[in-house]
Amino acid sequence: MRFLVIALLLGTLLRATTPPALLEIAKKLHNTMATVINQSNTDLTRNNAAIDSLLVIQKLAEQFFNQVPLLQRFKPRNAQEKRFISALKQFEMLHLFALMNGYINVERRRPPFAQVISDYLKVLDFIYAPLLQAHQEGLDLNSYTQALSALQSDPADWDKMVQYFIDNQQISPKPMLPVQAFFKDFKIVELAYRLIRGEDQQDLFALLGESQDWEYADLYAAKKLGIGQDSDIDVIVGTDDYYDRYAPFYAQYSTRLVEFLYESYYYTFDDPLSSPQLDIPTLQQHPQLCFKPQYLRQKFKQACLDILKGTYKTQALENYLKTIPLVSVENTACLARNAQGKIQKFTSQNPFCLALQNSLNNRGVHAHHSL
Numbered sequence: 001m002r003f004l005v006i007a008l009l010l011g012t013l014l015r016a017t018t019p020p021a022l023l024e025i026a027k028k029l030h031n032t033m034a035t036v037i038n039q040s041n042t043d044l045t046r047n048n049a050a051i052d053s054l055l056v057i058q059k060l061a062e063q064f065f066n067q068v069p070l071l072q073r074f075k076p077r078n079a080q081e082k083r084f085i086s087a088l089k090q091f092e093m094l095h096l097f098a099l100m101n102g103y104i105n106v107e108r109r110r111p112p113f114a115q116v117i118s119d120y121l122k123v124l125d126f127i128y129a130p131l132l133q134a135h136q137e138g139l140d141l142n143s144y145t146q147a148l149s150a151l152q153s154d155p156a157d158w159d160k161m162v163q164y165f166i167d168n169q170q171i172s173p174k175p176m177l178p179v180q181a182f183f184k185d186f187k188i189v190e191l192a193y194r195l196i197r198g199e200d201q202q203d204l205f206a207l208l209g210e211s212q213d214w215e216y217a218d219l220y221a222a223k224k225l226g227i228g229q230d231s232d233i234d235v236i237v238g239t240d241d242y243y244d245r246y247a248p249f250y251a252q253y254s255t256r257l258v259e260f261l262y263e264s265y266y267y268t269f270d271d272p273l274s275s276p277q278l279d280i281p282t283l284q285q286h287p288q289l290c291f292k293p294q295y296l297r298q299k300f301k302q303a304c305l306d307i308l309k310g311t312y313k314t315q316a317l318e319n320y321l322k323t324i325p326l327v328s329v330e331n332t333a334c335l336a337r338n339a340q341g342k343i344q345k346f347t348s349q350n351p352f353c354l355a356l357q358n359s360l361n362n363r364g365v366h367a368h369h370s371l
Contacts, residue, residue, distance in 0.1 A: 126256060147325035
């Protein structure tokens with residue numbers, strides 16, 4: 001049954017289709033916000049119609065997230081986990097409002113509305129799907145949150161790396177090279193990065209075409225959530241205000257950015273025409289590259305299986321495990337590390353994950369399997 005659940009989850013990720021009912025709710029949310037924005041001649045913070053609409057858009061957003069297939073499978077085991085999942089949905093409401101507001105305000109270059117929703121669902125999959133799988137297999141969300149809280153999590157640290165991959169996209173890609181799958185997935189990761197950077201990115205377009213505007217989100221945060229400064233004449237909500245309220249979720253985004261971006265420029269070297277070239281010693285020195293074998297050619301996939309069985313640089317892997325509280329292999333949960341450093345292993349049929357887990361056993365790393 002466990003393997004069936006995982007298979008269904010992966011199938012959802014690969015299809016990433018938008019349920020019609022979910023799209024209809026999103027359209028109602030868009031229409032409600034658009035009516036207010038298009039009829040407003042003043043700043044939203046001083047617009048009574050906008051303030052009066054906050055409860056309506058809140059209820060629509062709650063309906064939206066209650067219909068997201070991924071989040072429907074998050075089943076809390078106790079009151080703390082229930083609060084975690086509730087706060088997660090509240091946090092993501094702000095991203096949804098920002099995307100809707102941006103879509104309404106910026107008509108040029110914008111993608112079709114259905115694509116905006118589909119892309120956002122893919123962001124949710126990227127950020128939370130491994131966590132959901134791990135939770136289904138016994139990961140304690142409270143312990144995981146403690147591990148997250150111990151991390152430094154400033155998404156701004158990845159500005160240069162994101163820009164590197166934007167600058168180095170191949171205009172005429174070679175579809176036979178697996179690295180093109182990396183650049184395709186990078187577009188979703190880049191959208192996630194722009195969302196978590198918030199208002200610092202609202203005047204810029206994501207690679208997929210989305211823009212964001214945080215005016216409605218800020219108004220909702222101040223009036224309904226008590227975030228930032230609220231007065232009769234203005235609303236002031238900054239990134240620091242959001243971070244103070246939602247630090248664990250900023251950390252979750254940051255850890256997923258780390259997993260995807262850290263030293264990933266090596267994948268661009270897996271090209272017969274590249275200089276320098278990717279080689280096996282590089283993979284041994286940077287074994288985390290083997291956690292995403294879908295971005296490597298077949299000869300390096302086979303090399304990774306051998307490397308993960310025990311020929312990797314031990315210190316490099318140990319440093320990585322100290323940085324990432326939930327390690328994914330091909331976007332499925334493989335290992336988790338709690339705040340005390342104890343390793344939990346998750347059931348897997350992935351050969352790369354199994355090789356990693358077995359190598360830790362052979363090296364005497366203390367770990368326990370999920371129930």
